[in-house]
Amino acid sequence: MKKLMSGNEAIARGAYEAGVTVAAAYPGTPSTEILEHMVDYKENIYSEWAPNEKVACEVAIGASIAGSRSLAAMKHVGVNVAADPIFTYAYLGVNGGFVLVTADDPSMHSSQNEQDNRYYAKFAKMALIEPSDSQEAKDFLKEAYKISEEFDIPVLYRVTTRVCHSKSIVELGEREEVGFKPYTRRLDKFVATPANAKIAHGVLEKKLKALEAYANTSPLNLAEYNENTNIGIVTASVAYQYAKEVFGDKASYLKLGFTYPLPMDMIRDFASKFDTVYVIEELEPFMEEQMKAAGIKCIGKELIPNMYELNPDIVAKALLGINTESKTVDTNVVARPPVLCAGCPHRGFFYTMSKKKNTVIAGDIGCYTLGAMQPLEAMDSVICMGAGISAAMGMAKSFEVTGRDTKVFGVVGDSTFFHSGITGAIDVVYNKGKMIPVVLDNSITGMTGHQENPGTGKTLMGEDTIALDPVDVLKAIGYKTVAVVDPCNLKAMNDTVEEAMQATEPYAIVTKRPCVLIKGLAPFKTKCEVVSDKCKKCKMCLKVGCPAISFKNGVSYIEQSMCVGCDVCMQVCKFDAIVKVGEQ
Amino acid sequence: MKVTKNILLVGVGGQGIILVSKMLTAGLMKAGYDVKMSEVHGMAQRGGSVTTQVRFGEKVYSSIIGKGQADILVSFEKMEAARWIEYLKPEGTVVVNRYEIPSMPIATGKAEYPQNVLEALEKEFKTVTLDAGQAAIEVGNIRTQNIVLFGALVKALNLNEIDWIEILRENLPSKMVDINIKAFQKGLEL
Numbered sequence: 001m002k003k004l005m006s007g008n009e010a011i012a013r014g015a016y017e018a019g020v021t022v023a024a025a026y027p028g029t030p031s032t033e034i035l036e037h038m039v040d041y042k043e044n045i046y047s048e049w050a051p052n053e054k055v056a057c058e059v060a061i062g063a064s065i066a067g068s069r070s071l072a073a074m075k076h077v078g079v080n081v082a083a084d085p086i087f088t089y090a091y092l093g094v095n096g097g098f099v100l101v102t103a104d105d106p107s108m109h110s111s112q113n114e115q116d117n118r119y120y121a122k123f124a125k126m127a128l129i130e131p132s133d134s135q136e137a138k139d140f141l142k143e144a145y146k147i148s149e150e151f152d153i154p155v156l157y158r159v160t161t162r163v164c165h166s167k168s169i170v171e172l173g174e175r176e177e178v179g180f181k182p183y184t185r186r187l188d189k190f191v192a193t194p195a196n197a198k199i200a201h202g203v204l205e206k207k208l209k210a211l212e213a214y215a216n217t218s219p220l221n222l223a224e225y226n227e228n229t230n231i232g233i234v235t236a237s238v239a240y241q242y243a244k245e246v247f248g249d250k251a252s253y254l255k256l257g258f259t260y261p262l263p264m265d266m267i268r269d270f271a272s273k274f275d276t277v278y279v280i281e282e283l284e285p286f287m288e289e290q291m292k293a294a295g296i297k298c299i300g301k302e303l304i305p306n307m308y309e310l311n312p313d314i315v316a317k318a319l320l321g322i323n324t325e326s327k328t329v330d331t332n333v334v335a336r337p338p339v340l341c342a343g344c345p346h347r348g349f350f351y352t353m354s355k356k357k358n359t360v361i362a363g364d365i366g367c368y369t370l371g372a373m374q375p376l377e378a379m380d381s382v383i384c385m386g387a388g389i390s391a392a393m394g395m396a397k398s399f400e401v402t403g404r405d406t407k408v409f410g411v412v413g414d415s416t417f418f419h420s421g422i423t424g425a426i427d428v429v430y431n432k433g434k435m436i437p438v439v440l441d442n443s444i445t446g447m448t449g450h451q452e453n454p455g456t457g458k459t460l461m462g463e464d465t466i467a468l469d470p471v472d473v474l475k476a477i478g479y480k481t482v483a484v485v486d487p488c489n490l491k492a493m494n495d496t497v498e499e500a501m502q503a504t505e506p507y508a509i510v511t512k513r514p515c516v517l518i519k520g521l522a523p524f525k526t527k528c529e530v531v532s533d534k535c536k537k538c539k540m541c542l543k544v545g546c547p548a549i550s551f552k553n554g555v556s557y558i559e560q561s562m563c564v565g566c567d568v569c570m571q572v573c574k575f576d577a578i579v580k581v582g583e584q
Numbered sequence: 585m586k587v588t589k590n591i592l593l594v595g596v597g598g599q600g601i602i603l604v605s606k607m608l609t610a611g612l613m614k615a616g617y618d619v620k621m622s623e624v625h626g627m628a629q630r631g632g633s634v635t636t637q638v639r640f641g642e643k644v645y646s647s648i649i650g651k652g653q654a655d656i657l658v659s660f661e662k663m664e665a666a667r668w669i670e671y672l673k674p675e676g677t678v679v680v681n682r683y684e685i686p687s688m689p690i691a692t693g694k695a696e697y698p699q700n701v702l703e704a705l706e707k708e709f710k711t712v713t714l715d716a717g718q719a720a721i722e723v724g725n726i727r728t729q730n731i732v733l734f735g736a737l738v739k740a741l742n743l744n745e746i747d748w749i750e751i752l753r754e755n756l757p758s759k760m761v762d763i764n765i766k767a768f769q770k771g772l773e774l
Binding site: 002004029030032109110133161162165166167168169238241242244245311312313314316324325326327328329330331332333334335336337338339340341367370373374375447448449539542543545547549550551559561 | 596597598606609610613618619620621622623624625630631632633644645646647648649650651652653663664666667669670671672673674685686687688689690691692693694695696697698700701704705707708709726727
């Protein structure tokens with residue numbers, strides 16, 4: 001049967017067909033839909049949203065030790081969080097096959113950097129597999145489990161945004177009933193003491209040698225020769241598709257799906273047949289560096305950019321000097337940065353903070369990162385998941401020891417709090433930090449498209465479970481006061497922030513209001529409208545940064561199809577020019 | 585069809601572009617084409633500028649295109665057409681919805697919504713303008729605007745051999761099907 005599938009959907013299908021029984025992940029663009037689709041196979045596969053990527057990775061590793069074929073999935077920066085267990089699990093080797101999916105984001109469509117995670121395979125000494133479209137995303141995964149079990153090694157399965165979020169036609173297969181590997185206690189294999197690890201490292205180096213030999217014969221690595229060509233192209237992942245698009249049958253290809261250890265004999269043999277050898281790969285010169293170190297003459301990053309994603313146009317321009325003709329038009333296009341949605345509960349908090357003098361706000365990864373955008377601009381830093389609280393702790397200590405009296409707030413969302421905000425919050429209490437953690441609890445993991453988390457009371461598989469409340473957690477770890485406030489009530493929000501700034505004992509704020517996009521919620525019954533003759537054109541309402549509000553024909557205007565009626569704008573209007581309309 | 589056709593859909597996050605791309609791709613697959621579609625998720629969707637690309641033909645490799653390669657550009661919002669116009673082939677067609685969504689710099693008065701978008705487009709490209717918002721209101725729900733544009737796209741591409749009504753039925757919640765069929769037909773007439 002043929003089906004149109006995104007790469008992520010195809011990976012979930014591949015896991016099903018490969019006989020996977022346990023899968024875990026933390027949501028992150030572009031990886032999120034892998035586990036969302038894993039639930040399609042819940043009869044056969046247990047799957048979960050873990051609180052963070054390290055936990056997800058360890059759950060999958062545990063399942064592998066117990067004998068399951070298991071999978072962990074995350075975005076590229078998530079692998080940084082999960083790096084600790086994978087380096088050691090590479091030493092130990094697997095029982096049931098183990099695959100870690102890393103979804104990289106060249107061009108940073110929805111990320112804070114564009115790190116090339118192929119280096120993790122080399123760094124941690126894992127096998128590396130890279131599919132180039134949805135069909136391969138499914139099929140190569142089945143091969144990945146065979147390799148993992150045959151060579152007793154974890155496999156890093158690297159995809160990119162354009163593999164994850166491109167849809168193409170996939171021929172489906174049947175599930176292979178591999179069952180499980182028997183579990184027996186093996187202290188020498190799974191207990192990473194220094195003595196065992198010393199031996200394991202030697203064994204791992206031998207495995208890598210055997211893997212390289214295998215790579216030269218792997219069905220994932222294929223040479224495609226076209227007649228009368230003097231250009232040879234070594235390529236992998238989605239860059240292969242771009243190369244084919246540009247060169248068609250005017251070049252020959254060595255299309256690699258198994259990319260660490262590289263099949264160096266195969267590459268050498270292929271390269272020897274051509275006058276010119278190009279290496280076409282996105283981001284870093286991962287293959288090129290190794291080829292050059294092996295003495296293979298090739299051209300890569302001399303011509304092809306090592307930043308941002310590629311496309312056929314960029315490849316054609318870089319290697320063939322072809323400039324595709326294109327035209328612009330003569331008009332003044334205005335930037336359209338992403339914004340907090342109309343009715344977003346985070347708005348009330350950031351609007352309140354935008355009015356506070358002498359404060360610093362460390363932000364974090366999530367929808368609320370948009371609190372840094374105009375016109376709110378109520379954020380000073382965004383680094384990584386969890387740093388909202390811990391970097392704020394460092395700022396507060398710096399201000400304290402150097403005698404500056406700036407007040408520091410650290411902002412995380414509910415899911416980020418459970419991910420790695422908790423540990424920062426503990427540090428603040430333990431080391432007497434003079435900063436205020438703020439958890440913007442909107443009852444969902446928002447930016448990635450509404451996933452359950454430990455605070456929502458539901459699991460990925462759809463079961464009811466204990467809903468952890470950040471308020472209880474903060475109290476339990478030592479916060480004397482945990483103020484709970486509705487962020488859409490600006491007076492209450494402001495009073496809470498003021499009280500927090502005066503507090504002498506550990507004080508935390510939890511804002512509570514669900515994301516307006518949660519289906520079936522409709523939290524507000526009425527919408528807001530501007531009474532034009534009352535509008536004094538002061539533009540105060542524009543300062544809340546709501547996409548539904550603009551200045552039109554000399555007065556403020558609220559687009560009714562976008563307004564959800566949170567009335568934050570109404571609260572800032574000093575002239576009662578904004579009113580509620582519609583049925584109560 | 586030997587030559588691969590490239591469609592670029594652009595607009596603002598929340599306008600329902602991904603749904604249209606999905607249905608378009610499903611229809612093309614049913615018609616026997618090889619097809620690839622690329623979309624963006626996450627941060628960009630929060631009211632930002634959003635694009636999806638659909639490519640179809642006998643054999644499609646890349647799921648994305650570069651500048652000057654789209655055969656047709658369908659813009660769900662007026663200014664977005666100008667933002668992405670460089671991706672259209674010089675001889676390509678732009679289908680542009682007259683609907684305006686002010687971006688934040690415009691809403692806050694830091695910049696003005698460009699007044700001459702349609703004239704600027706018409707000067708350089710074959711331009712089809714329509715008012716999908718008005719058509720959607722006539723149908724009875726402003727939220728069907730994307731389906732009106734879907735109809736207009738199908739018309740512009742001359743993809744009449746595909747049973748699009750069936751695709752709508754397969755991809756929309758049952759209670760929304762009838763109104764969306766009306767919106768689609770409205771789009772075909774515009």
